[in-house]
Amino acid sequence: MHNLSSLVKCCSWERLVVIKSGSIEPAGWTPATSKQRNRDRVGWIRPVGLLLGLAMAMVSCNNDKVEVYLIPKEAINVAMQRGSAGLAPLPGAPAQWTRPDDWSEQPLSEMRLGSFKVDGPNAASADVSVVAFPGEAGGLISNINRWRGQLQLAPLDEDQLRQMIQRTEVDNVPTFLVDFQTAENAPKPSRILGAVLQTADRAWFVKMTGPPELLESQRQKFLDFVKSFRFTSPSEAERPAPAVSIKPKSTNDE
Amino acid sequence: MTSELLRWLKPLTSLKLTIFCLACAMVLVVLGTLDQVHIGVYEAENRYFKSFFLFFSLPRTDLRIPWFPGGYIVGTLLLVNLVAAHIARFKLSWKKAGILLLHSGLILLLVGQLFADIFVDLESQMRLGQGQTKNYSESLYHHELAIIDTSGADSDQVISLPESQLYAGNRIELPVDSLEVMIKEYYPNAALVSPSQLPSQNYPHLPIGPMAVAVQMEKTYKENERNQPALTVSILQSGNLIGTWSLAAGFPRPLSFQAAGKACQVVLRPKRFYKPFAIQLLQFRHDRYAGTDIAKNFSSRIKLTDPAKHEDRESLIFMNNPLRYRGYTFFQAGFDDNDTTTILQVAQNPSWLVPYISCALIVLGMLLQFGMHLVSFVKRRAIA
Numbered sequence: 004m005h006n007l008s009s010l011v012k013c014c015s016w017e018r019l020v021v022i023k024s025g026s027i028e029p030a031g032w033t034p035a036t037s038k039q040r041n042r043d044r045v046g047w048i049r050p051v052g053l054l055l056g057l058a059m060a061m062v063s064c065n066n067d068k069v070e071v072y073l074i075p076k077e078a079i080n081v082a083m084q085r086g087s088a089g090l091a092p093l094p095g096a097p098a099q100w101t102r103p104d105d106w107s108e109q110p111l112s113e114m115r116l117g118s119f120k121v122d123g124p125n126a127a128s129a130d131v132s133v134v135a136f137p138g139e140a141g142g143l144i145s146n147i148n149r150w151r152g153q154l155q156l157a158p159l160d161e162d163q164l165r166q167m168i169q170r171t172e173v174d175n176v177p178t179f180l181v182d183f184q185t186a187e188n189a190p191k192p193s194r195i196l197g198a199v200l201q202t203a204d205r206a207w208f209v210k211m212t213g214p215p216e217l218l219e220s221q222r223q224k225f226l227d228f229v230k231s232f233r234f235t236s237p238s239e240a241e242r243p244a245p246a247v248s249i250k251p252k253s254t255n256d257e
Numbered sequence: 258m259t260s261e262l263l264r265w266l267k268p269l270t271s272l273k274l275t276i277f278c279l280a281c282a283m284v285l286v287v288l289g290t291l292d293q294v295h296i297g298v299y300e301a302e303n304r305y306f307k308s309f310f311l312f313f314s315l316p317r318t319d320l321r322i323p324w325f326p327g328g329y330i331v332g333t334l335l336l337v338n339l340v341a342a343h344i345a346r347f348k349l350s351w352k353k354a355g356i357l358l359l360h361s362g363l364i365l366l367l368v369g370q371l372f373a374d375i376f377v378d379l380e381s382q383m384r385l386g387q388g389q390t391k392n393y394s395e396s397l398y399h400h401e402l403a404i405i406d407t408s409g410a411d412s413d414q415v416i417s418l419p420e421s422q423l424y425a426g427n428r429i430e431l432p433v434d435s436l437e438v439m440i441k442e443y444y445p446n447a448a449l450v451s452p453s454q455l456p457s458q459n460y461p462h463l464p465i466g467p468m469a470v471a472v473q474m475e476k477t478y479k480e481n482e483r484n485q486p487a488l489t490v491s492i493l494q495s496g497n498l499i500g501t502w503s504l505a506a507g508f509p510r511p512l513s514f515q516a517a518g519k520a521c522q523v524v525l526r527p528k529r530f531y532k533p534f535a536i537q538l539l540q541f542r543h544d545r546y547a548g549t550d551i552a553k554n555f556s557s558r559i560k561l562t563d564p565a566k567h568e569d570r571e572s573l574i575f576m577n578n579p580l581r582y583r584g585y586t587f588f589q590a591g592f593d594d595n596d597t598t599t600i601l602q603v604a605q606n607p608s609w610l611v612p613y614i615s616c617a618l619i620v621l622g623m624l625l626q627f628g629m630h631l632v633s634f635v636k637r638r639a640i641a
Contacts, residue, residue, distance in 0.1 A: 069417065069429065069431065070417045074392075074412060074415055076407075076413055134466075136449070136469055145453050146468070253590060254592065
């Protein structure tokens with residue numbers, strides 16, 4: 004089914020060979036005809052040749068042009084983009100979430116699917132981001148170590164990290180929570196509350212960065228926010244996270 | 258003058274040319290079939306049959322040396338040979354009726370294939386999740402760099418640059434708003450990895466975002482793998498740089514920018530073929546025989562909406578029962594996401610009847626020709 008027309012195309016060549024070689028009969032042809040008759044017909048050949056040349060030229064420049072066309076506006080089927088219309092969603096299954104009331108939306112940047120600002124006392128503010136990457140996005144450990152790097156903390160190995168990662172489930176999706184803070188004597192103390200939600204085909208990273216005290220007061224809201232994630236495609240929730248992305252199957256395979 | 262032309266044309270009507278072309282066609286079929294194992298049906302078809310020459314690439318250079326005629330040359334030569342021979346030797350008689358029919362069938366087959374190649378859209382797929390509606394299908398093999406002007410009230414303007422124009426150093430003037438696109442870097446196939454996975458900071462890569470970079474990969478021809486290109490593109494307006502972005506087809510999220518006060522997006526994605534109607538997947542079913550994992554049936558219940566034709570109906574697509582609508586045929590081709598996503602193969606071929614007619618003509622011609630031989634032979638035997 005998958006390659007029906009290509010099969011037909013291929014076959015037509017094979018058919019051509021088979022039929023032609025089977026049917027060619029030198030005896031059926033009149034090898035030498037009178038020059039007079041040839042002269043009468045020859046006028047036809049030039050236009051035919053020209054036509055063929057044209058056809059060849061058309062084939063050679065097929066599918067090579069810049070196209071411009073109008074399409075009806077695409078409905079944006081992601082609930083998450085409150086106030087940020089115009090930015091198309093990730094292909095495939097998106098997610099929805101509920102923003103805590105005192106978080107204000109920030110404009111989405113290149114990678115962010117969600118971006119919020121949390122204002123605290125004394126002009127302190129924290130930043131919350133939601134990003135998603137296909138597959139495992141380089142692995143949980145390296146991503147968490149990357150977050151540690153942002154706080155000038157040394158990377159840890161898998162065993163050490165396992166003890167620091169809190170594992171839970173959100174909408175039946177395995178979720179990993181971390182909480183890191185800069186070293187005590189750091190000139191500019193900062194803290195990261197992070198969550199990695201590993202759905203079937205991508206990893207979602209939710210991160211809150213800001214002063215430790217503000218994050219402490221926002222901790223519950225952050226957890227509620229993470230727990231509010233809903234993955235609209237049932238597949239995202241039903242399936243345990245596989246190690247590799249799953250290739251679509253052909254109905255011919257079974 | 259005519260005799261001059263005739264002398265020039267004579268080789269075209271030669272039977273030796275026919276034999277040569279047939280031999281070439283056989284070689285092509287054999288080589289194409291063998292190479293199909295390595296490069297897949299699609300690439301083999303393109304390299305051996307939908308090409309003018311087979312090329313040999315000199316190692317470590319960009320030089321490609323043609324060493325054998327491809328399908329287009331062989332097919333065209335055969336066609337010219339056949340047509341020329343008919344014109345030069347044409348004689349309308351009942352005795353030749355079979356041969357005439359047979360050859361007109363062949364000519365139709367060759368011309369039909371040529372026209373199918375020229376005018377027919379590439380085959381594409383429509384991938385629909387449960388409840389999802391789409392009015393476009395996507396190419397399996399080709400990508401496009403799409404620049405979308407989203408400032409319109411109820412429609413978006415799409416400028417689609419084909420994959421063949423995407424190569425490092427290419428500068429393409431767009432037909433609107435004096436926009437210009439410069440391809441700075443292009444990887445025909447790329448993998449997205451975390452920046453920390455790069456062997457070194459200097460390892461060639463395209464920064465797709467803070468958490469992903471694209472690194473070049475060998476082009477794949479495997480049946481179950483797809484190439485995912487990545488590129489760096491600059492967009493200019495009237496010679497002024499608007500921005501430079503790195504995009505990856507493996508992460509086809511449109512990036513927004515402003516051009517002449519208009520909101521625009523740029524995205525590298527599988528080439529899209531928009532249709533004047535929309536299809537929604539209501540339900541995909543993967544029925545198995547009771548107590549086993551053996552597939553019994555795959556079917557997609559869809560809803561077809563076409564406001565222009567006042568069409569709003571449901572349809573069931575299953576194996577060997579495609580949906581045919583407005584010249585498109587939707588076949589059940591695959592599924593994904595734990596049986597919640599259907600993959601429909603979309604074919605559009607207005608000349609799909611041509612091979613059937615050609616073959617019917619050829620069979621009829623053969624029957625007539627051999628029948629006449631048989632009758633005259635039997636008659637002669639009866640007389641003897």
